């Protein structure tokens with residue numbers, strides 16, 4: 158099955174969270190399921206916060222990259238364009254907020270589910286949650302902004 162990240166051109170596929178070209182990264186893969194997007198990720202023992210529980214920074218990064226992928230795909234869809242087609246719509250995180258509702262147990266697959274809350278102009282707001290064994294443990298919101306030509310200047 159084709160993940161949203163499979164459409165990222167190689168020259169923008171180095172992100173630590175979602176870049177297929179980053180050997181040290183999470184390399185998450187996000188799929189569209191109806192109105193929702195879904196990422197599945199199994200943390201390793203070295204992603205520990207407190208023994209038995211997942212480090213919150215990892216959980217935040219899963220929400221982050223799940224959100225930017227959801228945003229890019231939504232914007233392509235809104236423009237009626239094939240995902241990944243040129244000119245490439247590159248989204249970066251303008252803002253990330255995360256609420257840790259419950260400790261997230263380490264040792265199994267996590268499911269991240271997201272949906273677009275708002276799509277307007279150069280900005281897409283995505284809501285996403287992390288579920289462990291069907292229980293929502295983390296809820297977050299990503300404001301993704303289309304990367305300006307002046308990025309980094």
Ligand SMILES: CCCCCCCCCCCCCCCC(=O)SCCNC(=O)CCNC(=O)[C@H](O)C(C)(C)COP(=O)(O)OP(=O)(O)OC[C@H]1O[C@@H](n2cnc3c(N)ncnc32)[C@H](O)[C@@H]1OP(=O)(O)O
Pocket residue numbers: 161162164165166169172174175221222225226229230233240241245246247248249250251252277278279280300301302303304305308309
């Ligand atoms: C599917 C196929 C795809 C193909 C190919 C895709 C490639 C996909 C590559 C993915 C790559 C991975 C991405 C990983 C996620 C990172 O980790 S990205 C790294 C962390 N983020 C950054 O470094 C971003 C640094 N910040 C910036 O560059 C700039 O501040 C920003 C965010 C681009 C905004 O700059 P700007 O466009 O000049 O600012 P502006 O026009 O004022 O903002 C645009 C909109 O965003 C809003 N906004 C800006 N900042 C904020 C904020 N902090 N809070 C809330 N709203 C904000 C503005 O209010 C505005 O909204 P509207 O007024 O239009 O409603």
